[in-house]
Amino acid sequence: MEEHIVIIGNGISGITAARHIRKNSNKRITIISGETDYFYSRTALMYIYMGHMKFEHTQPYENWFWEKNRIELKKAYVTHIHTDKKELVLDDQSTMAYDKLILALGSKPNKFGWPGQNLDGVMGMYHKQDLDLLEQYSVDCNRAVIVGGGLIGIELAEMLRSRNIPVTFLVRESSFWNGVLPDGESEMINKHILEHHIDLRLSSNLQEIKADENGRVKSVIIQETGEELPCNIVGLTAGVSPNIAFLKDSEIETGRGILVNRYLETNFNNIYAIGDCAEQRDAIGQRRPIEAVWYTGRMMGETVAQTICGNRKQYNPGHWFNSAKFLDIEYQTYGWVFSDKIKPDYQETFHWMAPCSKKCITVAFHKESKLFLGINTFGIRMRHEIFDKWLTEKRDVFYVMEHLKDVNFDPEFYEQYEDMIINYFNSEYDTSLKTKKRSWKRILNLSN
Amino acid sequence: MESKNTSYAISNPHKVKLDPIQKVSFGTAIVGVLILLLAWAGVDFKNNSIFLALSLGMIFIGTFIYSRRTYLLHPEGIKNNHVWFNTLSNRGVWAWSLGILLTGFYVLLYWFPQYLGNGAGTDGTNTGIVALFDPLSQLLKSKNASHWFVYGTIYSLLILSLGIKFIYKYRHNRYQIIRTVVVIMSQLILAYFIPEILEGLNADKPYFVKDLKQIWPLNYYITESWYLNAMQVEQNVGPSGLFYFFWAVILFLVITPVLTYYVGKRWYCSWVCGCGGLAETAGDPFRHLSSKKLSAWKIERWLIHGIMVFVLIMTIAVFYTYFSGKEFDIKLFTIDKTTFPIAALIFVGISFGAMLYTYLKLSSHNKFILVGTVILGLIFGAILYAYLTGSSDVFLVKSKFLKKWYGFGVGAAFSGVVGVGIYPVLGSRVWCRFGCPMAGYMGLFQRFKSRFKITTNG
Numbered sequence A: 001m002e003e004h005i006v007i008i009g010n011g012i013s014g015i016t017a018a019r020h021i022r023k024n025s026n027k028r029i030t031i032i033s034g035e036t037d038y039f040y041s042r043t044a045l046m047y048i049y050m051g052h053m054k055f056e057h058t059q060p061y062e063n064w065f066w067e068k069n070r071i072e073l074k075k076a077y078v079t080h081i082h083t084d085k086k087e088l089v090l091d092d093q094s095t096m097a098y099d100k101l102i103l104a105l106g107s108k109p110n111k112f113g114w115p116g117q118n119l120d121g122v123m124g125m126y127h128k129q130d131l132d133l134l135e136q137y138s139v140d141c142n143r144a145v146i147v148g149g150g151l152i153g154i155e156l157a158e159m160l161r162s163r164n165i166p167v168t169f170l171v172r173e174s175s176f177w178n179g180v181l182p183d184g185e186s187e188m189i190n191k192h193i194l195e196h197h198i199d200l201r202l203s204s205n206l207q208e209i210k211a212d213e214n215g216r217v218k219s220v221i222i223q224e225t226g227e228e229l230p231c232n233i234v235g236l237t238a239g240v241s242p243n244i245a246f247l248k249d250s251e252i253e254t255g256r257g258i259l260v261n262r263y264l265e266t267n268f269n270n271i272y273a274i275g276d277c278a279e280q281r282d283a284i285g286q287r288r289p290i291e292a293v294w295y296t297g298r299m300m301g302e303t304v305a306q307t308i309c310g311n312r313k314q315y316n317p318g319h320w321f322n323s324a325k326f327l328d329i330e331y332q333t334y335g336w337v338f339s340d341k342i343k344p345d346y347q348e349t350f351h352w353m354a355p356c357s358k359k360c361i362t363v364a365f366h367k368e369s370k371l372f373l374g375i376n377t378f379g380i381r382m383r384h385e386i387f388d389k390w391l392t393e394k395r396d397v398f399y400v401m402e403h404l405k406d407v408n409f410d411p412e413f414y415e416q417y418e419d420m421i422i423n424y425f426n427s428e429y430d431t432s433l434k435t436k437k438r439s440w441k442r443i444l445n446l447s448n
Numbered sequence B: 001m002e003s004k005n006t007s008y009a010i011s012n013p014h015k016v017k018l019d020p021i022q023k024v025s026f027g028t029a030i031v032g033v034l035i036l037l038l039a040w041a042g043v044d045f046k047n048n049s050i051f052l053a054l055s056l057g058m059i060f061i062g063t064f065i066y067s068r069r070t071y072l073l074h075p076e077g078i079k080n081n082h083v084w085f086n087t088l089s090n091r092g093v094w095a096w097s098l099g100i101l102l103t104g105f106y107v108l109l110y111w112f113p114q115y116l117g118n119g120a121g122t123d124g125t126n127t128g129i130v131a132l133f134d135p136l137s138q139l140l141k142s143k144n145a146s147h148w149f150v151y152g153t154i155y156s157l158l159i160l161s162l163g164i165k166f167i168y169k170y171r172h173n174r175y176q177i178i179r180t181v182v183v184i185m186s187q188l189i190l191a192y193f194i195p196e197i198l199e200g201l202n203a204d205k206p207y208f209v210k211d212l213k214q215i216w217p218l219n220y221y222i223t224e225s226w227y228l229n230a231m232q233v234e235q236n237v238g239p240s241g242l243f244y245f246f247w248a249v250i251l252f253l254v255i256t257p258v259l260t261y262y263v264g265k266r267w268y269c270s271w272v273c274g275c276g277g278l279a280e281t282a283g284d285p286f287r288h289l290s291s292k293k294l295s296a297w298k299i300e301r302w303l304i305h306g307i308m309v310f311v312l313i314m315t316i317a318v319f320y321t322y323f324s325g326k327e328f329d330i331k332l333f334t335i336d337k338t339t340f341p342i343a344a345l346i347f348v349g350i351s352f353g354a355m356l357y358t359y360l361k362l363s364s365h366n367k368f369i370l371v372g373t374v375i376l377g378l379i380f381g382a383i384l385y386a387y388l389t390g391s392s393d394v395f396l397v398k399s400k401f402l403k404k405w406y407g408f409g410v411g412a413a414f415s416g417v418v419g420v421g422i423y424p425v426l427g428s429r430v431w432c433r434f435g436c437p438m439a440g441y442m443g444l445f446q447r448f449k450s451r452f453k454i455t456t457n458g
Ligand SMILES: Cc1cc2nc3c(=O)[nH]c(=O)nc-3n(C[C@H](O)[C@H](O)[C@H](O)COP(=O)(O)OP(=O)(O)OC[C@H]3O[C@@H](n4cnc5c(N)ncnc54)[C@H](O)[C@@H]3O)c2cc1C
Pocket: A008, A009, A010, A011, A012, A013, A014, A032, A033, A034, A035, A036, A042, A043, A044, A045, A046, A076, A077, A078, A079, A104, A105, A106, A107, A125, A126, A127, A152, A155, A243, A246, A274, A275, A276, A277, A291, A292, A293, A294, A295, A297, A323, A324
C-alpha cells in the first residue's frame, strides 16, 4: 500500500504540494477542503465581482485534471484531528485516516471585537462565500463602509465602485498603508483613492456598527468624530490571521499560526503546515514569521513535497519581493524598503516622483556602506530576476542607479525615466553618476 | 458539485446613466448604421451621395464623440468592468443577434451578392446597399461600386472609428496607442485608398489587388492564374506589376522571417494585418471570449498547421498547372515547364533540409517538426514524380479542385463567416488563432530560439 498523504486546504499551497508529490511519487493523495469543489485563484476574486472574469475562469486547472492525476478531492470541513490515531473527523461525521498530514488552511479576516461585527451585512473579503454574500448585499446597497486600509480593503473599495456603489473607507493610519509604504508613496495613493471617488477617511477608527429592526446593518459610528454614517454593507478588512480555530483542542503546537521549523514540520513528525497558516519558529532573514502571500504558499508547497517524497528540504524563500495594484497604479517591491514609521537607523531612502505624479520609486540603501537594500516602484514595471541578482551580489546603490535601464520592464515605447531619476539622485547626493545603456547581454545572461 | 452560481448579474440601484452627450452621440452612430440597414433592406434613398455621406459621417462622428466622452470620464487604466455581465460581450441576446446579422452579411457577401444589390438592377446597375456606395466608388475610381467595395469601405470605417475608441480606452498604454495608429493607417492607406485609387488610374489594364501588405500564404489568391497573368502582361501594367511581383516574393522569403524573428509575429498580426486590425478594434469588446481550454489548444495546433500545409500543397499544384501550360515572362527571366519544377524542387528541398536539421538539432525531436518534415518530403517526392512523368497535375488531383475547396472552406467560410461573423460568440481572434496560415508560417520562426516564442510563465 502506498502511503496516504492527506492535505487540508485546496488553496495555492495545498494544491502545489499535491501536484509536486504526484510529480515525484505514486503516493495516494487526498485533498479535503470545505470552501469550493476545485482550486481557484483567491487573488482573482475581485475580478468576478467586477465582471472581468467568471468564477470558472479563476480555476487554473480544468476539472478533469484531478482525476487524471489521481488526486482525490473531498469537499468537507475537518473538525478534529486525532494525532494519536492519525485520523481526521469531518463535518459530515465521517473519519479519514492519514499517514502524513499537510495543513494548508489559509487565513480568515480579523475581527477585533467591534460591537455589531456579526450583523447581517457585515463581512470580510476572503472566501468565495464572502463574495456570494457581497453579491447579495449589493442588491440594495446605498453606501458601503470599509474598515481597514490594506491591500484587501482597497480591492474591496475598487470592487464596490465598479458597481457604482458609494464607498467610505475608514483607515486608522494617518495616511494609506503608511506602516508599509514610505510617506511619499502613501500620499500618492491617498490622492489616487480620492480620484476614484472613494470617500477616504484617514485617522478614523470604527467604534460601533448599528443594526436596523431586522438585524441588518444600518450605520457605523466613527470613534474620533462620533459621526454616524448610514450604510448597508460594512467590509472588515483589517488584516487576516491563520485560520486555525479548530486546532485549538488538538496537540498541534500553535502560536498565532501553526508553529513550524525550516522543514515546515510541526511538533509531530508526520504533520506539516504550509501557506498562510504556517508560523516560522525562527525568523528567516527579515521576513515576518507569517507571510500571507501567494508565492510563499507556492514555494512552501513545493518544498514540503520534496520532503515528503524523501528529499528532506529546507524552506528557502530567497529575497523578499511582492507586487500589488492600487486601483490603476501597479506596485512592485524587491528587498526591504521600510516605511518612515518603522525604518531602521541605517536605512537611507531616496524617493523620486515623475512629473505626472502617478509614478514613483523609492530606493533604500545603507547610510554608510551604500549597500542597496531594496526598492519600491509604482507605475514602472521592473525585472524581478535582475533585482534578485543584484541583492545576491550585494551591489551598492550607485551600481543600481547606473544600471537602471537594464531593469526596466515596461512595454516598448513607454516613456523612460532613468535619466531623470539619476539626475535627481545626483543632485540629492552630490554624485555624478551616468546611466549605462541598456544591455541585452547583461539582461539575458541571467537565464543561463 | 458546485452549488449553482448566483448569476452575478448587475442588479444595483446605482446604474450609470448615460449623460446627454453620450446619448446624442450614441444615437447619431445608431442612425448612421440604420441608414445602411435600410439600404440593405432595399429602401431607395434617391440621393445616394447625401445619404452615404450622412451614414458614414454619423457612424464616425457618433462613435468618436461617444468614446471620447465615455473614457475621459474615468482615470486612465485597464477597463474591463462588466464585460462578463453585459449581454453584448457575454454571449447574451444582443451578442447572438449581432453574430447572426454579421454571419448573414458574410454569407450574402461571398455567395449571394445580388441580395446586397450588386448588379441587381436593370442593365446590371446596382440596387440596395451597393447602390448607396456608388457615389463614393465613382469618386475614387470612376466606376460603380461592387459588393467588395462596400465591404472594404465599411471594414475600413470600422477599423478607423473603433480604433479611435480603442485609443481612448487604452490611453494609459503608449505601445497600444502607437500600434493602433499604425494598424488604422495600414488599413486605410495601404489596403483601401491606394489600391482603389490605383485601380481607377489604371482602369484599362487588367486588375490585380495593389495592396502592398498582402503576403502569401494568407493572401493565397496572389498565386492564382488571373493574378499572375495580370502582373505579367508587361505592356499593359508597366513596371508596377513587376514591382508587386517581386515585392510579394521578398515579403514572404525575407521580410517576414527576419521581422518575425526579431520582434515576434505581432509585427504582422497586430500592426499590419487587416484581419488583426479588425480584431483589435471592432473585436476588442469580445477578446475575453476566446477559449482557454486545453482541448482548444490541441485543436488549434492541428488546425492551423493543417491549413498551412494545405495552402502549400494547393499553391504548388496551382503553380504547377499554370507553369506547365504557360510561359511566365518577367523580362529578367522566364518561368516555364522546365524551370519551374526545378525551382520548386530546390525550394522544397531546402525547406525539407532546414526542417530536418531543426528536427534533429534544434528542437530536441519535436513531434510537430517531424510531421512537417515528412510532409515536405512527400511534397518533394510528388513534384519529382510529376516532373519525371510530365504530368501537369502534381498531386494527382486537379489544382482547380483544391483551389475551389480552399476558397470556399477556408478563404470564405472560415476567415470571413466564422472568423468575423461570430466574434460575439467565440471571440475576436478565432481565425487568427485556429486558421490563419500566415500565423502558422510566422509561428515557425518564433518558435525556436526567438525571444518571442510563446511559453508558460513559470
Ligand atoms: C481578496 C484577496 C486578494 C489577494 N491578493 C493577493 C495578491 O495580489 N498577491 C498575493 O501574493 N497574495 C494575495 N492574497 C493572499 C493570497 O491569496 C493568500 O496568501 C493565499 O491564497 C493563501 O493560500 P493558502 O493555500 O495558504 O490558503 P487558502 O487559499 O486560504 O486555502 C485554504 C483553504 O483551506 C480551507 N480550509 C481551512 N480550514 C479548513 C478545514 N478545517 N477543513 C477543510 N478546509 C479548510 C479554506 O476554506 C480554504 O479554502 C489575496 C488574498 C485575498 C483574500
